[in-house]
Amino acid sequence: MIKSLLSGDAPGKPLLALIxxxxxxxxxxxxxLFPGTRSVDTAARICIIIVLVASxxxxxxxxxxxxxxxxxFFGIGAYGVAIASSSMGPGWDALALGGxxxxxxxxxxxxxxxxxxxxxxxIFFAMITLAVASAFGVLVSQLYTITGGEDGLTYRxxxxxxxxxxxxxxxxxxxxxxxxxxxxxxxxxxxxxxxLVLLRLVNSPFGRVLxxxxxxxxxxxxxxxKTVHYRIVASVVSAVVAALAGVLLAIWLRYxxxxxxxxxxxxxxxxxxxxxxxxxxxxxxxxxxxxxVMAKNYLREVMGAASAxxxxxxxxxxxxxxxxxxxxxxxxxxxxxxFFPTGIVGKFRRxxx
Amino acid sequence: MASPSVPVLETRDLTIRFGGHVAVDAVSYSxxxxxLVAIVGPNGAGKTTYFNLxxxxxxxxxxxVLHKGEDITTLSVPDRTRRGIGRAFQLTxxxxxxxxxxxxxxxVQALRPGAMGLFALADADAGTLEIAMGHIARCGLADxxxxxxxNLSHGDQRKLEVALLxxxxxxxxxxxxxxxxMSADEAPVILDLIKSIKADTGKTIILVEHKMDxxxxxxxxxxxxxxxxxxxxxxxxxxxxxxxVREAYLGTGLH
Numbered sequence: 001m002i003k004s005l006l007s008g009d010a011p012g013k014p015l016l017a018l019i020x021x022x023x024x025x026x027x028x029x030x031x032x033l034f035p036g037t038r039s040v041d042t043a044a045r046i047c048i049i050i051v052l053v054a055s056x057x058x059x060x061x062x063x064x065x066x067x068x069x070x071x072x073f074f075g076i077g078a079y080g081v082a083i084a085s086s087s088m089g090p091g092w093d094a095l096a097l098g099g100x101x102x103x104x105x106x107x108x109x110x111x112x113x114x115x116x117x118x119x120x121x122x123i124f125f126a127m128i129t130l131a132v133a134s135a136f137g138v139l140v141s142q143l144y145t146i147t148g149g150e151d152g153l154t155y156r157x158x159x160x161x162x163x164x165x166x167x168x169x170x171x172x173x174x175x176x177x178x179x180x181x182x183x184x185x186x187x188x189x190x191x192x193x194x195x196l197v198l199l200r201l202v203n204s205p206f207g208r209v210l211x212x213x214x215x216x217x218x219x220x221x222x223x224x225x226k227t228v229h230y231r232i233v234a235s236v237v238s239a240v241v242a243a244l245a246g247v248l249l250a251i252w253l254r255y256x257x258x259x260x261x262x263x264x265x266x267x268x269x270x271x272x273x274x275x276x277x278x279x280x281x282x283x284x285x286x287x288x289x290x291x292x293v294m295a296k297n298y299l300r301e302v303m304g305a306a307s308a309x310x311x312x313x314x315x316x317x318x319x320x321x322x323x324x325x326x327x328x329x330x331x332x333x334x335x336x337x338x339f340f341p342t343g344i345v346g347k348f349r350r351x352x353x
Numbered sequence: 354m355a356s357p358s359v360p361v362l363e364t365r366d367l368t369i370r371f372g373g374h375v376a377v378d379a380v381s382y383s384x385x386x387x388x389l390v391a392i393v394g395p396n397g398a399g400k401t402t403y404f405n406l407x408x409x410x411x412x413x414x415x416x417x418v419l420h421k422g423e424d425i426t427t428l429s430v431p432d433r434t435r436r437g438i439g440r441a442f443q444l445t446x447x448x449x450x451x452x453x454x455x456x457x458x459x460x461v462q463a464l465r466p467g468a469m470g471l472f473a474l475a476d477a478d479a480g481t482l483e484i485a486m487g488h489i490a491r492c493g494l495a496d497x498x499x500x501x502x503x504n505l506s507h508g509d510q511r512k513l514e515v516a517l518l519x520x521x522x523x524x525x526x527x528x529x530x531x532x533x534x535m536s537a538d539e540a541p542v543i544l545d546l547i548k549s550i551k552a553d554t555g556k557t558i559i560l561v562e563h564k565m566d567x568x569x570x571x572x573x574x575x576x577x578x579x580x581x582x583x584x585x586x587x588x589x590x591x592x593x594x595x596x597x598v599r600e601a602y603l604g605t606g607l608h
Binding site: 200205216218219223224225226229233 | 410439446449462471
């Protein structure tokens with residue numbers, strides 16, 4: 001049962017399995033283990049980002065396609081919910097319609113981009129996706145009557161998903177049983193389901209062909225595989241899952257704007273997370289996303305504390321000042337690429353091969 | 354099945370130019386089913402280029418390639434493979450970071466239904482795995498199943514190359530210098546494989562080869578290419594004795 005759910009592709013090494021289990025358990029019980037708005041918010045973001053990073057790894061790590069349009073598809077899913085919810089008013093119908101609409105638009109756009117440009121060399125494809133994503137960003141900011149422009153959209157969701165809704169009077173382990181908790185578990189279980197679907201996909205006959213294309217597309221063609229078809233399907237699936245991750249983000253934040261979904265910074269973050277976790281392994285996205293989001297959210301605090309502790313040491317306290325957090329994040333990235341060129345999961349798995 | 358009189362493969366005035374250089378110059382030839390044809394010629398004669406035109410890696414500048422009478426000149430590589438024209442490559446051309454088993458499994462999967470299956474499990478398909486194991490064993494790699502292709506010795510990589518070709522179960526089987534760079538004890542494994550494929554009825558084999566003893570023992574027919582042109586063809590004994598071949602090839606090309 002578990003083996004089938006994991007598609008026969010368990011994390012492998014015991015230590016790796018242990019770490020992955022720990023992450024999953026922490027996320028599953030986050031509202032109870034780490035009560036508090038901020039920590040639950042971080043946990044929800046980790047769930048969403050894992051899906052986003054895993055769907056990008058399907059392209060980059062498994063198929064060898066470099067795309068810069070992944071956040072665009074993420075944004076399309078989020079904006080679908082945002083636009084529908086703010087124009088139709090809060091309701092499940094708006095949520096379903098907006099989400100489905102976003103996913104369809106993402107799939108159609110991914111199909112068109114892939115059809116028009118996957119035949120060209122990889123570097124041109126990357127450039128084309130960058131151009132389309134930039135154009136899309138401009139479009140969203142210009143069409144402010146629909147998208148809210150740079151300010152984005154704030155909207156209301158069905159009452160069941162809001163903090164005001166309490167489905168039980170008592171507290172469970174001191175946690176209020178409210179709509180916020182429901183939203184969290186909606187996101188958690190959706191993320192688990194999407195991740196398992198992706199894990200199944202990369203271990204399917206289709207997924208194996210993607211890896212063959214990554215390894216040697218010339219030979220894959222000589223074996224009779226129409227590689228362009230496979231690339232197009234991979235692009236569309238990846239875009240659909242990214243859009244679904246966007247839907248989850250829109251549900252969680254009840255706000256959608258360019259900075260949270262479309263920004264190039266986020267695109268770079270996704271790339272970094274795929275590389276840290278390990279390209280071409282779905283489990284890498286779990287670790288990459290968890291480590292990166294945690295670092296981004298908590299590195300400043302840790303550094304603040306460290307800086308305060310070392311306040312007697314003139315230079316050290318300056319280097320550890322919270323304002324330098326981006327420097328340390330960059331340093332962490334460089335070190336991780338240096339010591340784990342195949343990513344954390346790649347490092348673990350390689351030791352057996 | 355086509356009758357023996359219809360060529361299984363034919364090239365008509367097949368030509369390709371790279372800029373001003375004519376690499377293959379109006380080569381016309383009919384390959385009859387069940388024959389093994391060896392293509393010989395000095396380096397740069399256009400043998401591999403001619404190969405690439407037949408299997409589709411290169412597109413002809415002129416002339417035509419016909420498969421069982423149908424024009425396939427503009428068909429893509431995968432379409433030709435699916436029609437039953439399979440080839441191995443001169444320079445080893447594998448999936449380097451995948452295992453030996455996975456390399457061959459992919460080749461078996463390619464022409465079986467369900468290759469596009471999104472939610473089946475690849476390793477749960479016992480039929481495909483079993484066929485792949487069979488081809489691997491036939492090529493003498495049964496003890497290297499889980500090794501990455503990149504970690505194999507050169508000789509084993511050549512064997513894997515042949516295993517991929519076997520797995521395609523093509524009607525037309527093309528080898529481009531299958532024993533190139535192999536040691537004297539390893540080459541016979543490949544040659545025995547080619548002999549066993551030849552024994553399978555109906556397979557047409559096209560072979561680029563330098564080693565004359567190999568050609569004498571295997572080939573039913575020889576094509577001699579020189580400067581992109583077909584200068585002689587026919588039975589090995591007759592062709593190798595002819596004056597034009599001695600001048601074009603044996604005199605200049607080899608030893």
